[in-house]
Amino acid sequence: MTVAATVLVVAVLVAASSIVLGQIPLSHLLDRRHHEEFIDVGGLDALTGIVVIGLIAIVLACALSLVATRRVVAPLVDALARQRRFVADASHELRTPLAVLDARLQVLERSLAPQDAHRRIVGELRADSRALIAVVADLLDAVDVASPGRQPPVELAPIIEVVVSSMRMLGQDRGVRVTAGAVAPDVRVPVPETSLQRALVAVIDNAVKNSTAGQAVEVTVVAERSRVRIAVRDHGPGIRGIPPERVFDRFAHAGGPIPGSPGAGSRPGFGIGLSLVQDTAGRAGGWVEVTDTSPAGTTITIALPRARRG
CATH class of the missing domain: 3.30.565.10 (Histidine kinase-like ATPase, C-terminal domain)
Incomplete structure (x- = not known):
């Protein structure tokens, strides 16, 4: 897009220069006697015209770049918003069943005798469930950021x-x-x-x-x-x-x-x-x-x- 805008500016400047120079007779350009006259009068007018047209071209190029950039960025912003909504929804849906799972494992762990051989395994399962709960909480925190x-x-x-x-x-x-x-x-x-x-x-x-x-x-x-x-x-x-x-x-x-x-x-x-x-x-x-x-x-x-x- 930057290249296109640059080409547009150059094209407008070339066209403006051609139009202005086309108003000056070729005989005057080749005749040394007319050089001072055109430098003092005609040259100043030509330079002013080129500058004005160039500024207009730059403004148009900037406007074109802004519109094109917005069109390119808009789908990315929409995709990011949809991704954040999906992560938030999925995390909320997972939070409740994981909390229930952890609560049931806690009840099971408390019901086992200290010398029970299964107590260690249940404890590891509880650690895993808490790890999953922490991951879900992290995901919710990741999408719940302040503006x-x-x-x-x-x-x-x-x-x-x-x-x-x-x-x-x-x-x-x-x-x-x-x-x-x-x-x-x-x-x-x-x-x-x-x-x-x-x-x-x-x-x-x-x-x-x-x-x-x-x-x-x-x-x-x-x-x-x-x-x-x-x-x-x-x-x-x-x-x-x-x-x-x-x-x-x-x-x-x-x-x-x-x-x-x-x-x-x-x-x-x-x-x-x-x-x-x-x-x-x-x-x-x-x-x-x-x-x-x-x-x-x-x-x-x-x-x-x-x-x-x-």
């Missing part, structure tokens, strides 16, 4: 408090402590509250799953002049079997939780969770990255713009 655009700023401190409190209960069940440092009350970020909560839950949950029992997951917030950095540190074995930057890819798989960790027995990899964190930060003008990973632990940092007061 891009300017978002009203929210205070970070109460959101950190709510998320850490809920994740602290989850960590206690898994033998992992979740702690958070103090956050100044005037720190605000331009991210929807639900999206920010979901992103923090995903990062902290990932840290808990990859921590060994008895260790701690630490959440710290550093407020700079124009940016806020939220760091989540675990004391697990570090990221293994995959480049650190790839943990934010959808359904990325690493080495999996270490034996005896809270995540052992659950689905390996990072699902869509950390990918959604990257999407959330990116829409706000920030980013997320693995700032440190080693056998002593991993730190994932979410960097977000700091909203101004007023």
Whole structure:
């Protein structure tokens, strides 16, 4: 389309030049005595005409390109919308039967005696069902993203408090402590509250799953002049079997939780969770990255713009 527009502009300019030059007698072009006259008078008129016609051609070419681009993009937008609706509908349809399946497995597991040989198998089935439920939840989160655009700023401190409190209960069940440092009350970020909560839950949950029992997951917030950095540190074995930057890819798989960790027995990899964190930060003008990973632990940092007061 760009080539067609360029050809159109060149064609109009050539045609305009031919028309203007055609008005000048050939004898005047060849006669040196007429050169000054046409340069001062006729040449200026010709140049003005060429410029005006060229501008008109450029405007027409831009309009043509805009119309053609819209016609090309419209089917892609429609296809993406239909794909998102399908994923959302399918995920909603799967959520209920999977929840029922997990509930029945839970009842079965509780009915078995601790020494029953089938208890381990039922426990593995429950872990698989929870993994499927988590995948469905990730798919729903993937299609339930906030519309891009300017978002009203929210205070970070109460959101950190709510998320850490809920994740602290989850960590206690898994033998992992979740702690958070103090956050100044005037720190605000331009991210929807639900999206920010979901992103923090995903990062902290990932840290808990990859921590060994008895260790701690630490959440710290550093407020700079124009940016806020939220760091989540675990004391697990570090990221293994995959480049650190790839943990934010959808359904990325690493080495999996270490034996005896809270995540052992659950689905390996990072699902869509950390990918959604990257999407959330990116829409706000920030980013997320693995700032440190080693056998002593991993730190994932979410960097977000700091909203101004007023």
